[in-house]
Amino acid sequence: MGHLRGKLLPPALAIVFSLLLCGVALIISGANPLSAFGAMVSQVGKGTTLVDILNSTGIYYIAALAVAIGFQMNLFNIGVEGQYRVAAVVAAVVGGSIALPTGIHTMVIIIAAALAGAAWASIPAILKVTRGVNEVISTIMMNGLAIGLSAYLIRRDVFGELRGNNIRTPEIPESGWMPGISFGGSGTMFGFIFVAIALGIGYWIMMNKTRFGFELRASGESSTAASAGGVNAKKMILVSMLLSGAIAGLISLPELLGRDHTFSLNFTAGIGFSGIAIALLGRNHPGGIAFGALLWAFLDKSGLALDNVGVPREIVTIMQGSIVLSVVVAYEVVRRFELASEQRRVGRELGTVGGAA
Amino acid sequence: MISTLEEKPHIPAAPRKRKVPGWAVAMLGVAGAIALLSITSYQTNFPQLTSSGTTQTAVRLALPILLAGLGGLWAERAGVVNIGLEGMMIMGTWGAAWAGYQWGPWAALVAAVVFGSLGGLLHAIATVTFGVNHIVSGVAINLLGAGLTKYLSTLIFLPLSNNPRQSPPVQSFDTFSAAGLGDWLGELEADQRLFISDVAGILRGLVTGVSPLTMIAILLLPLSYWLLWRTRFGLRLRSVGENPHAADSLGVKVYFHKYVAVIVSGGLAGLGGAALVLNPGQLSYLEGQTGGRGYIGLAAMIFGNWRPGGLLGGAALFGYADGLQLRSGGETVLALVYGVVLLLGVIVVWQLFRRKWFSAAAAIAVAVLMYLLYISLDEIPSEFVSYAPHMVTLAVLAVASQRLRMPAADGLVYRRG
Numbered sequence: 070m071g072h073l074r075g076k077l078l079p080p081a082l083a084i085v086f087s088l089l090l091c092g093v094a095l096i097i098s099g100a101n102p103l104s105a106f107g108a109m110v111s112q113v114g115k116g117t118t119l120v121d122i123l124n125s126t127g128i129y130y131i132a133a134l135a136v137a138i139g140f141q142m143n144l145f146n147i148g149v150e151g152q153y154r155v156a157a158v159v160a161a162v163v164g165g166s167i168a169l170p171t172g173i174h175t176m177v178i179i180i181a182a183a184l185a186g187a188a189w190a191s192i193p194a195i196l197k198v199t200r201g202v203n204e205v206i207s208t209i210m211m212n213g214l215a216i217g218l219s220a221y222l223i224r225r226d227v228f229g230e231l232r233g234n235n236i237r238t239p240e241i242p243e244s245g246w247m248p249g250i251s252f253g254g255s256g257t258m259f260g261f262i263f264v265a266i267a268l269g270i271g272y273w274i275m276m277n278k279t280r281f282g283f284e285l286r287a288s289g290e291s292s293t294a295a296s297a298g299g300v301n302a303k304k305m306i307l308v309s310m311l312l313s314g315a316i317a318g319l320i321s322l323p324e325l326l327g328r329d330h331t332f333s334l335n336f337t338a339g340i341g342f343s344g345i346a347i348a349l350l351g352r353n354h355p356g357g358i359a360f361g362a363l364l365w366a367f368l369d370k371s372g373l374a375l376d377n378v379g380v381p382r383e384i385v386t387i388m389q390g391s392i393v394l395s396v397v398v399a400y401e402v403v404r405r406f407e408l409a410s411e412q413r414r415v416g417r418e419l420g421t422v423g424g425a426a
Numbered sequence: 427m428i429s430t431l432e433e434k435p436h437i438p439a440a441p442r443k444r445k446v447p448g449w450a451v452a453m454l455g456v457a458g459a460i461a462l463l464s465i466t467s468y469q470t471n472f473p474q475l476t477s478s479g480t481t482q483t484a485v486r487l488a489l490p491i492l493l494a495g496l497g498g499l500w501a502e503r504a505g506v507v508n509i510g511l512e513g514m515m516i517m518g519t520w521g522a523a524w525a526g527y528q529w530g531p532w533a534a535l536v537a538a539v540v541f542g543s544l545g546g547l548l549h550a551i552a553t554v555t556f557g558v559n560h561i562v563s564g565v566a567i568n569l570l571g572a573g574l575t576k577y578l579s580t581l582i583f584l585p586l587s588n589n590p591r592q593s594p595p596v597q598s599f600d601t602f603s604a605a606g607l608g609d610w611l612g613e614l615e616a617d618q619r620l621f622i623s624d625v626a627g628i629l630r631g632l633v634t635g636v637s638p639l640t641m642i643a644i645l646l647l648p649l650s651y652w653l654l655w656r657t658r659f660g661l662r663l664r665s666v667g668e669n670p671h672a673a674d675s676l677g678v679k680v681y682f683h684k685y686v687a688v689i690v691s692g693g694l695a696g697l698g699g700a701a702l703v704l705n706p707g708q709l710s711y712l713e714g715q716t717g718g719r720g721y722i723g724l725a726a727m728i729f730g731n732w733r734p735g736g737l738l739g740g741a742a743l744f745g746y747a748d749g750l751q752l753r754s755g756g757e758t759v760l761a762l763v764y765g766v767v768l769l770l771g772v773i774v775v776w777q778l779f780r781r782k783w784f785s786a787a788a789a790i791a792v793a794v795l796m797y798l799l800y801i802s803l804d805e806i807p808s809e810f811v812s813y814a815p816h817m818v819t820l821a822v823l824a825v826a827s828q829r830l831r832m833p834a835a836d837g838l839v840y841r842r843g
Contacts, residue, residue, distance in 0.1 A: 098581055145561050147509075192820075202823045205509065205561055206728060209721050210816040217813040224809070345565050381580035381590075386573025394548070394566040398556045405557075 079399035080350060080357075084364075086399075087391040091384055100380045112374035113367070117256030125366035126359075127262040128323050132344025133362055134272050135317035137353040138309055141276065142289040146310065148193060148208025149317040150341025151215030152186040156318030158219040158238065159185035160325060161332035162228045165239035174245035179264075179322060186318020187311045189215065194310035198303045204310070212341075223332060237333030247326035261323035268316065269355045285309055317341065346393040352400070365389065452735055464624035466765035474754040475761060476624035478615060480746075481631020483753050486705055488745025489643050490515070490716075491815075493698030494723025495730070495737045496650055497542075497691040502732060503654055504687030505667035506553055507837040509564025512720030513571025514545035514692040518699025520575040523711030524582065526596035526703060534596060535639065535700050542696015543689050545571055550688040554681055557839045568720075576713065583711070593711035596703055599637040608634050639701055646694070651734040663687055667833035670840040680840060695720060725819040731830050744815040751812065756805030759814075763800045767793050 092102035112118050132149060139146035146152075160182035169177060193207035222238075223229035229236045249257040276282035287295040288305050296302050320340055325332070347365055351357030372385035446454075460476075467475035474480055494511050501508035508514075521541030526534030545567055552563040580590040587594045611633070614626035654660035665673040666683045674680050702708065702715050722744055729743075730736020751759050770793035777786035810817075823830075 094577075147561070147565070196820070196824055196827075200824050200827050202827045205507075206725070207820060207823060209509075210725065210820050213718055213721070213813050213816040214820075217809045217816075221807050221809040224807070342565060342569060345562075346569060349562060381577050381584075383573055383577035383580055387570065387577055388573075390566055390570030390573050393569065394552060394558075394563065397558045397562050397566070398552060401556050401558055 079403050080396055082399045083392050083396035086395045087388050090391050091388045095380060104378055105375055105380045108374040108378045109371040112371040118370050120252055120256035120258050121370045122366045123262065124259050124323060125369055126362045127259060127265040128320060128340060129343055129347055129362035129365050130265045130359060131268060131316060132320045132340045133347035133351060133358045134268055135313050136344045136348040137358060138313040140348055140353050141285050142305060142309055144306065144309060145205045146208060146313045147205055148190060148211045149344050151212035152189045152314045152317035153320035153341060154215045154219050155189045156182040156186035157321035157325060157336065158222050158332045161238040162222065164241035164245045168242060169244060171244040175247050175326060178245050182318040182322055183315040187315040190310050190314020194307050198307055235333050237331045241330045246330060249327050259323040259327035261327055269359065273355045346389065349393055350396050460625060460628065462765055462768055464621045466761055466768060467624060468620050470761040470764050472758050472761045474758050476627045478627045478630035478634060480750055480753050481628045482635055484746040484749030485640060487748045488741045489640060489701040490698040490719050491723050491726050491744050492741035493643055493701060494695050494720050495726040495741055496646060497694035498724045498727040499734060499737060500687045500694065501691035502836050503664050503667045503833055504684045505670060505833055505835040505838065506684055506688050507560040508549065508691050509561055510545060510549050510567030511695045511723055512716060512718065513568035514542045514695035515699040515716045515720040516571040516575050517545045518542040518696025519703050519711050519715055520578060521696060522700035522703040523593035523596055527594045530597050531599045531704055534704060538696040538700035539693040542699065543693040546689040546692020550685045554684045557841055560837050591713035596709050598704060598706055598709055599639060601635040601637045603635055604633040639704055647734055647738055667835055670835055674842060698723065722815045725815055729819060729822050732832050747814040748812065751808060756808050756811060759806045759811050760800060760803060763796055767796045767800065
């Protein structure tokens with residue numbers, strides 16, 4: 070039980086702390102925090118909010134899985150942001166320019182997106198493996214380039230077309246869409262949510278039941294021990310980075326296949342960075358990530374209600390930021406506390422109190 | 427078990443003697459760069475490459491990058507990786523606008539430094555005291571900085587400017603120009619003589635429309651160098667970044683120096699934000715104004731091998747590419763590709779001279795590729811020019827990552843005891 074407490078206590082503490090912090094911020098800015106939080110909770114039952122939250126949860130879930138694969142072996146894929154952007158525009162261009170039977174068309178778009186994401190991730194991966202370039206810096210640079218590339222690809226003289234005030238790629242024909250589940254007036258749930266769930270299950274199986282997952286986790290725990298055990302570190306870096314990029318490529322597909330059917334200037338940015346936060350919150354565990362994604366989606370979508378009670382809804386972003394920061398601090402504090410108590414226990418058993426370690 | 431005694435003690439190779447002092451190398455580099463630009467502008471018929479207007483814009487755009495890079499330098503020299511520069515810069519832009527529209531530009535500077543330092547303080551608490559991974563804390567601070575400024579702008583700027591994404595206009599600094607010198611240089615520039623006119627154009631751009639902020643930023647660079655490399659405090663700070671355990675055993679207060687470094691780092695990043703807000707073309711806070719310049723500052727620092735001189739070079743290069751694109755568009759930037767071909771030509775000769783056949787062959791291949799690019803395109807798409815820093819950084823990292831040397835304990839969590 071103590072094991073479970075060590076895992077659940079930090080996020081709970083972090084959320085309570087962030088709630089308090091934002092409550093204080095709201096009081097300072099002259100609003101009533103209770104009515105603000107109340108408005109957010111009651112918003113869930115209104116209109117399409119609940120379905121929006123579920124849709125958004127799915128998207129965040131995929132993003133966090135992509136980040137988590139890298140985190141498992143201490144690889145910081147900050148580049149999820151760029152990978153899903155490039156994948157989105159490639160998938161939209163591919164989907165809009167081919168005609169295939171229903172189903173196969175969708176599959177081709179999904180594969181194109183995954184390949185594009187993996188290809189974009191392969192550049193920092195290759196640089197790291199062959200030249201020893203730190204992946205944090207190179208993926209940050211790739212994020213910038215991704216914005217440039219996507220802006221170039223939707224230029225009117227390249228692949229884009231002008232529709233109203235918006236530049237976008239040609240629309241994907243209906244054969245390439247992925248049908249959702251309609252709840253009438255409460256909105257439509259993306260069909261891709263089920264793919265997200267399948268990805269989560271696949272991730273769990275890969276990490277816990279396969280040799281690759283074991284080697285991945287071993288490399289994360291101790292790269293020297295892993296390489297002594299015969300794990301090829303370079304291969305692991307390359308494969309996990311490509312896998313992370315491929316999953317990152319799927320992030321935009323729920324919206325692309327289920328609602329937008331085109332890549333335009335209204336593209337939802339920033340999901341990659343949220344994915345990092347959610348993976349940290351969920352400690353790379355598929356269940357924990359699901360909880361984190363749900364929390365993130367709830368804050369995002371219910372935050373819209375805050376405008377009605379006269380509170381800027383950006384308070385939600387502050388809350389998200391403070392949750393990430395306080396959860397990592399909480400994990401660290403709990404880890405130190407457990408380490409100290411472990412040392413004391415060992416010291417007591419050996420009869421040399423305080424002399425352990 | 428007996429360990430093998432044959433293991434030889436590791437003897438570091440004796441450092442190569444530098445025949446030429448550092449400042450002379452820098453001067454040669456600057457002269458070489460100007461000569462290269464001058465030949466390029468003569469051959470491609472684009473006098474804009476070295477015009478005073480371009481230089482002036484380049485300086486203006488290089489300032490935020492330089493200041494953010496300096497911030498990165500301070501933090502990383504003390505062993506703390508600061509990805510949060512972007513978030514601290516965003517906080518700086520907000521602080522500058524908030525104080526700037528009420529009490530003028532000097533107050534804007536102070537507020538920007540204070541706001542940025544607060545971000546730095548947060549980063550220091552998380553990474554130094556609590557031992558959180560530096561990248562994680564940085565990412566969190568970027569999220570937090572963006573959220574905080576959005577919230578505060580909606581709360582405070584919306585009633586004033588009717589726009590939650592923009593502040594009311596901020597009063598600008600008075601700028602100074604060396605009028606007599608500038609006119610004389612202007613005449614020289616208009617003559618269009620090879621090299622002389624180019625130098626005159628660049629100099630004229632440097633002495634026209636100089637704001638106090640430009641002076642401060644330029645002065646902060648040698649000041650940082652002096653503090654970090656020529657004082658006792660700086661030696662201690664850098665020792666903390668190289669080997670905190672050894673520093674601690676010598677009585678250096680590791681936590682204190684890390685805290686100071688990261689807070690200063692945040693303040694400098696915040697000042698970089700103020701440079702964006704007080705830019706004559708803008709003069710207000712705009713959401714998303716930083717546009718990743720915190721990251722570019724970090725890139726400039728890496729480009730400069732964690733040294734202030736190199737950092738200045740990186741910031742100048744990135745600011746120049748940006749300024750050129752802004753002033754005269756993609757076809758002028760294409761002329762720069764021609765310049766790169768010339769530069770590669772020089773490198774090929776040098777590598778052949780040093781009998782490094784492989785490097786020479788690689789340089790020839792890249793040069794041919796660049797030349798093909800130059801003759802086949804009409805202009806560089808504007809979408810890509812803004813991301814020139816990113817490409818240059820990736821190229822530098824790919825080619826020279828083995829020769830770059832970052833502080834030895836950079837990014838490692840240190841815990842006393």
